[in-house]
Amino acid sequence: MDAFDLDVRRHVYFSVVANGRPPSTTETSEDFGLPEPEIADAYRRLHDAHALVLFPDTTDVWMANPFCFGPAPHRVMARGREWTGTCAWDALGIPAAFHGDGRIESECACCGDPVALEVSDGELVRGAALLVHILLPARRWWEDIGFT
Template sequence: MPLSDHAERTRITLYRHFAATGRALDTAGLAADTGQSMDEVRADLAELAAARHIVLAGEEVVLAHPFASRSFRFSVMGADTLWWGGCAWDAFAIPHLVPDAPSVLVATTCPACESAHAWTVTNERAPAGEQVAHFLVPAADIWPDAAHACENQQIFCDEGCVDAWLHRTGNTRGDVLSLTTLWNLAAHWYDGRLDSPYERRDPTRAAAYFREVGLRGPFWGLPDGA
C-alpha cells in the first residue's frame, strides 16, 4: 500500500538526512524540516514502521535501511561522512545508494574470534577477500523483528568461524555468502530509496531479485533449485 503524502515526505526527509550526515533526525528535527507538528511526525513514523520502511525503538529511528542510528557491528566511512551500516548487506549497499560515496571503507570484527576486517567497497566491483557473510534469519522472516535479523547478518573470517559461532551460540546454520555474492545482493536492492516516491518490493519482486543475483532455495523464498 502506498504511503500517505505526509508520511512519504517524512520518509524522504529522514533518508536524505541519514545519507548526508550519517545520523537520524529525531522527532523534533523531522517536524522542523517537514513543517509538521510533533504529533503528525509521530503518526508518520508509526505509518513508516508499519509499512516496514523503518525500525523504531520508542520514537527513535534505529534502522532506515541501509542506515542505522547505532552500531550493528559495521562502520562505513566515506570521504566526508561516517555511517553505521545496519548489517553486512546494508554496509555493502551504502556506496551504491549514496551518490557522494561511491567508495567507502567498511570495517567490522568477526563475531567468532574478534579478528578485525576492513574492505574498500565501491559501486564498481566486489572487494577481494576470503571472508564469508552468514545470514541467520531467512528472508521471509526478517520482519517483524528486523533489528534481530540485522544483528545476525555478520561477516566471519571463514566457515570455520561460522561453525564455531553457531556452536557457541546454539544457533542453527543459515545461509553463507561469499563477499562477491554479498556485494551483488547489496548492489541494487535499495535503488530509488533516496528518491520520492519510493515503493518497497513485494515478496514476488524480492524473490525475483534474489534469483537474479544468484541466491537460491527456500532461505530466499525460492523453490529448491530455482
C-alpha cells in the same frame, strides 16, 4: 504508504545524507510546519511498513536502511564520513547508496577476527573472497530486525 508518509521518509533520508543522522520528530515537524504528533504518527506508520525502524517504544529512528543509528559492529567510511551498518549486507549497501567508494571494517561473528572490505567504482575490490552468513531466511528478518 501515502504521499505524506513518503515525503516524511524522503525528508528523513535527506537529513541522514546532509547531517549524518536522522531528524527527530520535533525537527521534522518544524521543517514541515506541522504538529509533532502528526509527524510521530507518520514515523510509526513508516516503521509499521518496514520503511524505517524505530528504537523500541520511541519515535527515534534506529535504522533507515542501510544506515543504522545505534551500536553495530559494521563501520563504514563513505562520502567522507563514518557510518554504521546493522549487518554486513547493510554495510555494503552504504557505499552503494552513495554510488561511491567505501571501506568497511567489522569482525567475524564466529571468531572475532577483523574483517575489512573495500568498494571502488561499484565493485568489491577487497574482501571479495569472504562469505556472509545470514542466520535467518529473509522472510523472517522482520521478526527481530535488530538481531538479523
